[in-house]
Each structure stands twice: as C-alpha cells, then as structure tokens.
Amino acid sequence: MNKLIKMIMVILLLGAISVCVQVTCWADFEDLGVGARPIGMGNAYTALADDVNAIYYNPAGLAQLDESQFTSGYGKLYWGLDDGSNLGSGFVGYAHPLYHWGTLGVGWLNFGLRGLYRENSFILSYGNTLKKKLLAGLNLKLLSKKYGKTLYTENAIDDSGNTTGERDPVFSKGYSKTGFSTDLGLLYKFNREYSLGLTLTDINQPHMDLKDNKSRVPIGIKSGFLYNSDFLTFALDTTFRNGDVNVYSGAEKWFSNRTFGVRAGLGVGSRRFSNLALGASYAKYLFQFDYAFLYPLSGIRDTYGSHRISLTLRFAPEKEEKKRAREERLAEIASEKAARVELAKIREKEAKMLEERRKIEIARNYYKEAIEVYRNGLYSESLGKLRFAVELDPKRPEIQDLFKKLSSIADVISKEMGLEREAELIRTGISYYIEDKPRKAITTLQYAFEFAPKNKEIPRLLNVLKREYPAIAEQEKISEGMTLVEQKMYRALNYLYEDRSDLAILECQEVLELEPNNTLALSRLGSAYYVIGQKEKAKELWLKVLEIEPENKEVLESLRKEGVIPPKKKPKVPSKREEMKKEFEKSLGYYRRIEKSLDIDDRIGLLQSIIDKFKPWGIERSRLERELRELKREKEKKKVKVEKEKKETKVLQPTLPPKVKVPSEEKLIAIKEKIEQKFREGVSDYRKGDYNGAIAKWEEVVKVRTDDAELKKLIEKAKVKISKTKEKKIKKMKKHYTRAVAHYKKRHWGEAVTELEEVLKLEPKHKQSKALMDRIEEKIWLTVQEERKKNMDKYYNAGLAYFEKGEYGKAIAEFEKVLKLEPIHLQAQRLIKEAMEKAKKR
Structure with missing residues (x-):
C-alpha cells in the first residue's frame, strides 16, 4: 500500500492525528464505551452493569432492572485536534423487564468521522437470572461500516506517485460492509456488596474488512470485580483484545439521597495506553443526566480530551418511595397480622398433621385388605387396593415393596381361585414370594409345575422369581431326569454322608411341607436328628413312618437297634371319605373368605366346582346347593330386569331417532x-x-x-x-x-470385541459397530492365519532339518504337527512316507 493510502486510513481510523509523536490507534468497532456514567468510571462497568448501559457492557446485568429505562448519549472525541477532525460517538438504548421472563433490550451505537467513515452497531439484548445468584445475557449484533467517496479513493496513485484514473483497489468491491456478531455475558452476585462479571464480545469474529478476507473483528474478553457499599462503589475491569491487555478501575460516590453523584476512573495497558476519566451525575424523579470527561495521559496530545453526555429516563413510579410507604403501612398492622399468620400456620400445621394421620390410617387399612385379598388368590384386586395405599402413604417401604411384587405377579396372573392341588400350590408359592421367602417360593412353584406341566402361568411366575433372585434360582435348578422331591432327597442323603445333618434336615423339611406323608423324607429326617444326638426326635419320626408304611424294613431295623418295639397293631388309617370331608371343609372355608370380593358369576362358578368335586363322596351339600340356586335366581332376576328396562325404553320413545347405546351398569x-x-x-x-x-x-x-x-x-x-x-x-x-x-487402533482385538458387544446389546442394529466387528473378525482371522502359517513353516523347517540329519522319528513328529495345521500339505505327506521307508531300511 502506498503512502497516500496509508495516510487516508490513518485519517479515517485515527482521526488524522499526524502531529502526535505517540499515537494510540484502534481497529474496526473499537471498544470506546457508551454512556457518560460508565465512561466516567473509566469503563470499569462489567461487574456493575445495573442500568440500560448493560446492553453494551454486560447483557447479564439487564436482569437487575426493575423498571423500563431509555438512554441517549453523545460524545465528541478528542476535542481540539489541530486538523479539525470531528470524531463523534452516539448511543441510544432501551431496556424493558419481562417480569419472570427476564429483560429485553435494544440499542444503536454510532461512531464516525464526518464525510469519511461511519460505523453502526444495532444490538438486540436479553438478560435473565439462571440461578439465585447467577445472571446471564446474550447480544445479537448487526454491524455495518461505510467509507466516504473522495478524489483519492476514485483516482488511485500507483507506486511511482502517478494517478491511475481508476478506483483504489481497496474499494474495488464497494465502500461498505455488513456483518453479524454475538456477545455473551455472565454476572455472579455473591451478596449485595460483591460481584464478579464476565463478557465475551464478538465471539464469532465477523469478517468486516473490505478486501482482506483474513482480517476479522477480534474477540474480546472482559472480566470485572465490584465492591458496592452505601458509602462508595469501586469497580475493576481487565480486558483482553487482539493481543492487548488493559486494566480499568473506577469509583463512584452519591450524595443527597442519590441526587448528585461524582466518579473517577483510570485505564492503563498495552502499547503505553493510559486514560484518566472524571464524571458527574444529577438525578431527579424519573430522569438522570450524566457527564464524563476522558483525557489521554499518553498517545494523543494537544487535545482537550473527549466529552460525553447522556440522559437516562425511567418509566416507572419511583420504587423507593412506594417501598417506604408500603413498609410504613405494614409496620402499623405488623403485630396483628403476625399473630393472625402465626395462628393460621398453627391451624394449618394441625390440619396437615390430622390429614396425614388420616391418610396413613386409610393407607394402613388398604394395606391390610390387600394382604388378606392376595392370600386368597385375588392379585389384581389386591393391587388395586394397594395402589390407593401407595397414593396415600408413598413413603412407607413395606407398601412400596408389596406394590412392586404384586405388580409383577398381576402381570402374569390376575387371580387364582381354583380348588385343585396345583391352584393351592400356586397361591402358596406366590405368598412365599411376597413374604420374602424366595427359596420356598421357587420350590413350591416348581412342585406345582410338576403337578400341572401344561399350566402356562407357572413358568412365567418362575421367570419373575429368577429375575429377582438369580442365585437362589440357579441353586434350586432341578437336574434333568429328576423331580423336585427326588432331587431334595438325593441332596439330603449326600448331606448325611458328608456329615452335614443341618442341611439334610432343611431339605427333608422342605419336602414334608409339600408332601407331609412322604415316608422317605420322614425316615431321612429321623436319621439326621439321630446323627446330631436327638434320638427321641428320631424315634418319633420313625414311628410316624410305620404309621404310614408299617413294613418299612429300614425303619424297623433302626428302631430295633434302639430297643424300640414297633406297634403290632396296624394304625388306623383314615378313610378316603374322611380325607375328602376335611378337604371339603377347607374348600368351603376358602370360599367363605373370598365370597364378598367376588362378583355373582365367580361365586356361582366357585360354588358349582365345590359341589361337583365332592358330589361322588356323599358329603352333605344341600345347603350349598340351595345357596347356588338362590344365586342363579338372583342372576336371572337381574337379567330380566335389564331386559325389561330396555323394552320400556323402546316403548316410551318409539318415535325418537336411534341413540348411542348406553352401556348397562354391569358393562360400565x-x-x-x-x-x-x-x-x-x-x-x-x-x-x-x-x-x-x-x-x-x-x-x-x-x-x-x-x-x-x-x-x-x-x-x-x-x-x-x-x-x-x-x-x-x-x-x-x-x-x-x-x-x-x-x-482397534492398538490391535487389542479381544478388548475391542468386548466393547462392541456392549454397544450391540444397547442397539443391535448399530451399523458402525457391526462394520467394525466385521473388520475385527477379519483381522483376527488374518492374525490366526499368519500365526498358523508361521507355526507351519516352523514345524516344516524343523522336520526338514531332522530329515537331513537322518533323525527320521523326530522328522515324522514335526511333519505330523504340520499336517494338524494343514491336512493337505503335500510336501509334509511325501516326506513322512520317505522318512518311514528310510527308517524301515535301517
């Protein structure tokens, strides 16, 4: 660039200060500050930012505003320059609180040298509170700059000093440029006195040069500290921009109830930068007038400094006056109101306690009902009652635990009301599970499945238990070819041989819970008690075996050794009819317990099954049959009533158009x-x-x-x-x-496969993992093949060496190793034959 162009750029960007020995220069969109109040504090405003000027200094500060504010300011820069340059800067801003949604602001910043250069920044700003003490803000800026046309720009001068008659290459694409930029601000208020601020300006570093595409507006970083008391406000800022580091400090003091204010500031930094700032304010009602004077202590000389004025308007009644009036009114009724509030709190607390107690009591009742209902096999109904208990008392752990378990059960089986042995076992197994007896639950359900192998619900119930208690389920897994009872008896016998009678006793007792008259279990249980010294208990159990199986030789022999003479008379065995009568009474008792919880169809069905089951045994059932007939009549009456109501409805409304069918009460x-x-x-x-x-x-x-x-x-x-x-x-x-x-990059194939398997567990269709798995498998295959070939060559060369030495036995052994790796290795096959022939000749 020739000397004339350099001079023009200096005029445009530096105010044509050619007479200075030291010149402080700025680039595009230099940080010159806005508002007379912040500038009067030396531009140390990042952590203060408590008015509409926060739009420029730190958008997070907008969140501190309680009322709408408007500001307008103008500054004449470096007044008195001997070349008559007229550098000016203006700012207009408006901020409007959105209550709980933060504060929105707009601003316009203008800087220019009349007729030669002008910059404009249009700012959309937003600030809000993130947390109690942390505020954040964001600026979106539209930047534009424009140069004026002059004789020098339209008629360029070449390196030899001659005019070309053409436009200067710098302005070949025009005289203006527009771009977008972004600022981000944070403000952390430790308390009323101390704050920290951080602002990042021009984060995206927009390209604003007319010709040089690499030239961009540099990012700026401002950090600030604030001490604010009733006596004095002190602020300290540090800025980092384009390799320069500047430090600004300022102080402010107000008098006469914040009517008059004075302030001063000092800035020092890179390239011998230093500025002195002074300022004053007058505030009254809803407006505030500010003035600032900025004087360069180094760089630019022979100037009267820069002068700034600004006017700020607040669009709200003065809050302090309203606050004082409200406090006075509140003070007059404070004692009475406090008493009322305290009384209301006490009553509210008592009411809450009573309500909580009531809820807990109701929840307890629902909980008890749920337990009773699930024990009778009505699991969905029990879950419904328990859901109310959970809603009323969600913190009670036993309710939550029961709800969780019943949810798992109700997903599999809604109710089990059968009278068969398998139904009774299912109810017992589920009860064991809910009562935290997983071992008994698993064994009982396994035994039930042996009774009813076609029952589809038992395996699903067992799966629930296996998921929740995998270790116990694995321990109780039934070996192939054995029943549950056979396996437990086998275990009990082994435990007796291993002198572990305590475990043998447990196995036998579990069998007897399922089959009380199992003579093998009684016999081995007696043996276990005998081993641990409880001989009387053992004899008692052996005698019980003889009551069921009088000719049991093993038990008879054990009793004779102990000097016990077995009873000669055969014990009276209860008849089958007596057993069925006991079972009938048990079934009837079950029906009486649950009949109130059943609808009429379930009651009829259960009564009919009891009557049908015990009819062949001649058990008195006339009362049950009468009850069944009454239930059927009641059902028929309801059916007739419903049909009659339908007919009456049709008779009464013959001409009406057809209506949507209303479901019956039962259907509802x-x-x-x-x-x-x-x-x-x-x-x-x-x-x-x-x-x-x-x-x-x-x-x-x-x-x-x-x-x-x-x-x-x-x-x-x-x-x-x-x-x-x-x-x-x-x-x-x-x-x-x-x-x-x-x-994969480290060639750790096994570890890579393990990690990829974890990915595919989460997402079986993950394409990248599948592709990488294929590559790894290929790598593993190649590695195996390389290792295989390496070993094969090793064995072959070793065999060849032995062959040449005449050690044919060793050679054959090596060649056979080759054939294990490659069965069709022709050379190895041929050499084995030759070695065998030569070995025979010897």
Whole structure:
C-alpha cells in the first residue's frame, strides 16, 4: 500500500492525528464505551452493569432492572485536534423487564468521522437470572461500516506517485460492509456488596474488512470485580483484545439521597495506553443526566480530551418511595397480622398433621385388605387396593415393596381361585414370594409345575422369581431326569454322608411341607436328628413312618437297634371319605373368605366346582346347593330386569331417532375395571423401565378419563424418561464405541470385541459397530492365519532339518504337527512316507 493510502486510513481510523509523536490507534468497532456514567468510571462497568448501559457492557446485568429505562448519549472525541477532525460517538438504548421472563433490550451505537467513515452497531439484548445468584445475557449484533467517496479513493496513485484514473483497489468491491456478531455475558452476585462479571464480545469474529478476507473483528474478553457499599462503589475491569491487555478501575460516590453523584476512573495497558476519566451525575424523579470527561495521559496530545453526555429516563413510579410507604403501612398492622399468620400456620400445621394421620390410617387399612385379598388368590384386586395405599402413604417401604411384587405377579396372573392341588400350590408359592421367602417360593412353584406341566402361568411366575433372585434360582435348578422331591432327597442323603445333618434336615423339611406323608423324607429326617444326638426326635419320626408304611424294613431295623418295639397293631388309617370331608371343609372355608370380593358369576362358578368335586363322596351339600340356586335366581332376576328396562325404553320413545347405546351398569363396571387394569399395567411397565409401553396403555386410559390431569402429567414424565434414557443410552454407546476404536487402533482385538458387544446389546442394529466387528473378525482371522502359517513353516523347517540329519522319528513328529495345521500339505505327506521307508531300511 502506498503512502497516500496509508495516510487516508490513518485519517479515517485515527482521526488524522499526524502531529502526535505517540499515537494510540484502534481497529474496526473499537471498544470506546457508551454512556457518560460508565465512561466516567473509566469503563470499569462489567461487574456493575445495573442500568440500560448493560446492553453494551454486560447483557447479564439487564436482569437487575426493575423498571423500563431509555438512554441517549453523545460524545465528541478528542476535542481540539489541530486538523479539525470531528470524531463523534452516539448511543441510544432501551431496556424493558419481562417480569419472570427476564429483560429485553435494544440499542444503536454510532461512531464516525464526518464525510469519511461511519460505523453502526444495532444490538438486540436479553438478560435473565439462571440461578439465585447467577445472571446471564446474550447480544445479537448487526454491524455495518461505510467509507466516504473522495478524489483519492476514485483516482488511485500507483507506486511511482502517478494517478491511475481508476478506483483504489481497496474499494474495488464497494465502500461498505455488513456483518453479524454475538456477545455473551455472565454476572455472579455473591451478596449485595460483591460481584464478579464476565463478557465475551464478538465471539464469532465477523469478517468486516473490505478486501482482506483474513482480517476479522477480534474477540474480546472482559472480566470485572465490584465492591458496592452505601458509602462508595469501586469497580475493576481487565480486558483482553487482539493481543492487548488493559486494566480499568473506577469509583463512584452519591450524595443527597442519590441526587448528585461524582466518579473517577483510570485505564492503563498495552502499547503505553493510559486514560484518566472524571464524571458527574444529577438525578431527579424519573430522569438522570450524566457527564464524563476522558483525557489521554499518553498517545494523543494537544487535545482537550473527549466529552460525553447522556440522559437516562425511567418509566416507572419511583420504587423507593412506594417501598417506604408500603413498609410504613405494614409496620402499623405488623403485630396483628403476625399473630393472625402465626395462628393460621398453627391451624394449618394441625390440619396437615390430622390429614396425614388420616391418610396413613386409610393407607394402613388398604394395606391390610390387600394382604388378606392376595392370600386368597385375588392379585389384581389386591393391587388395586394397594395402589390407593401407595397414593396415600408413598413413603412407607413395606407398601412400596408389596406394590412392586404384586405388580409383577398381576402381570402374569390376575387371580387364582381354583380348588385343585396345583391352584393351592400356586397361591402358596406366590405368598412365599411376597413374604420374602424366595427359596420356598421357587420350590413350591416348581412342585406345582410338576403337578400341572401344561399350566402356562407357572413358568412365567418362575421367570419373575429368577429375575429377582438369580442365585437362589440357579441353586434350586432341578437336574434333568429328576423331580423336585427326588432331587431334595438325593441332596439330603449326600448331606448325611458328608456329615452335614443341618442341611439334610432343611431339605427333608422342605419336602414334608409339600408332601407331609412322604415316608422317605420322614425316615431321612429321623436319621439326621439321630446323627446330631436327638434320638427321641428320631424315634418319633420313625414311628410316624410305620404309621404310614408299617413294613418299612429300614425303619424297623433302626428302631430295633434302639430297643424300640414297633406297634403290632396296624394304625388306623383314615378313610378316603374322611380325607375328602376335611378337604371339603377347607374348600368351603376358602370360599367363605373370598365370597364378598367376588362378583355373582365367580361365586356361582366357585360354588358349582365345590359341589361337583365332592358330589361322588356323599358329603352333605344341600345347603350349598340351595345357596347356588338362590344365586342363579338372583342372576336371572337381574337379567330380566335389564331386559325389561330396555323394552320400556323402546316403548316410551318409539318415535325418537336411534341413540348411542348406553352401556348397562354391569358393562360400565367392566369398562371401569378394564381401564383400571390398563392403568395398573402402565404403572407396572413404568416401574420396569418400559416407558413406551406405559405411555401406550395410559393414552388408552386418557381417551376415557380425558380430565385426568395427574395421568397426563405421568405421560409427560414417561416421555421425559424416554428422552433421558435415550440420551443415556447414546452416551453409553458412544463411550463403548470410542473405547472399541481405541483398542482397534492398538490391535487389542479381544478388548475391542468386548466393547462392541456392549454397544450391540444397547442397539443391535448399530451399523458402525457391526462394520467394525466385521473388520475385527477379519483381522483376527488374518492374525490366526499368519500365526498358523508361521507355526507351519516352523514345524516344516524343523522336520526338514531332522530329515537331513537322518533323525527320521523326530522328522515324522514335526511333519505330523504340520499336517494338524494343514491336512493337505503335500510336501509334509511325501516326506513322512520317505522318512518311514528310510527308517524301515535301517
């Protein structure tokens, strides 16, 4: 660039200060400050930023505003330059609080040299409180600059000093440039007195040069500290921009109830930069007038300094006056109001305590009812009662535990009311599971499955137990070819041989709980007691065996050794009829316990099954048959009543158009129960982590219960869970995949495969993992093949060496190793034959 162009740029950007020995220069969109108040504090305003000027200094400070503010200011820079340059800067800004949504601000900043150069910055600003003490803000800026046309720009001068008659190459693409920029601000208020501020300006570093594409507006970093007391405000800022480091400090003091204010500031930094600032303010009601004087202590000389003025308007009644008036009014009624508030709090607390006690009591009753109902085999009904208990007393652990277990059971089987042995075993096994007796639960259900191998619900119940108690389930796994009782008897026998009678006793007792008259279990239990010295207990058990099986030789021999003479008379064995009568009484007792919980169809069905089961045994059942007839008549009456109501409706409204069919009361109840079942299934899916399943079921419920706000909240919560689970899953997949790639690069194939398997567990269709797995498998195959070839060559060369030495036996051994690796290795086959022939000749 020739001397004339350099001189023009100096005029445009530096105010044509050619007479100075030291010149302080600036680039595009230099930080010159706005507002007379901040400039009067030496531009140390990052951590203060408590008015509309925060738009420029730190947008996070906008969140401190309680009222709308407007400011307008103008500054004449370096007044008195001997070349008559007229450098000016102006700023207009407006900030409007949006209450809980933060504060929005707009601003316009102008800087220019009349007729030659002008910069404009249009700012959209927003600030809000992130946390109690942390404020944040953002600026979006539209930047524009424009140069004026002159004789020199339109008629360029070449290096020889001659005019070319053409436009200067710098302005070949025009005289203006526009760009977008962004600022970010943070403000942390430790308390009323201390604050820290941080502002990042021009984060995206926009390109604003007319010709040089590499030239950009540099990013700026401002950090600030503030001490603010009733006596004095002190601020300290440090800025980093384009390799320069500057430090600004300022202080401010107000008088006469914040009517008059004075301030001063000092700035020092790189390239011998130093400025002195002074300022003053006058504030009254809703306006404030500020003045600032800025004088360069180095660099520019022979100037009267820069002068700034600004006017700020506040669009709200003065808050301090309103606050004082309110405090005075509150003070007059403070004692009375405090007493009322305290009394209200006490009453509210008492009411809450009473309500909590009431809820806990109701929850306890539901909990007790749920226990009673599940013991009778009505699991869905028990879960329904328990859901109310959970809603009323969600913190009670036993309720939560029972709800979790019943949810798992109700997903498999809603009720079990059968009178057969398998139904009784299922109810017993489920009761053991709920009562935290997993070992007994598993063995009881396994025994039930042996009774009813076609029952599809028992394996599903066992799967529930296996998922929750995998170690116990593995321990109780039944060996192939054995029944549960056979396995336990086999274990008991082994324990007796190993002198572990305590474990043998446990195995025998578990068998007797399932089969009380199992003579082998009674016999071995007696033997176990005998080993540990409880001989009387052993004799008692052996005698019981003889009551069931009088000719048991093993037991007879054991008793004779102990000097016990077995009873000669055969014990009276109860007849089959007596046994069935006891079973009848047991079944009838079960029916009486649950009849109130059953609808009329279930009651009829259960009564009919009891009558049919015990009819061949001649047991008195006339009372039950009469009860059954009454129930059937009652059902018939209801049916007739419903049909009559339908006919009457048709007679009374013959001419009306057809209406939507209204469900009967029974159907409505059925629909309600179905909806409740869907809701419970959704809860169960949600607890298991199947959030999609829960949403699908709950959305069906919402179609009926359209005004259920709580359910809609649950659906939204499940959607959030899905999103979080998905994010967590992606993060976990990324972690494993990154590790796999790292292992792959290090040729650690095994570790890489392990990591990729973890990814594919989470997402079986993950393409990158599958592709990398294929590459690893190929690498492993190649490595194996290379190792195989290496070993094969090693064995072959060793065999060849032995062959040449005449050690044919060793040669054959080496060649056979080759054939193990490569069965069709022709050279090895040929040399083995030759070695064998030569060995024979010897």
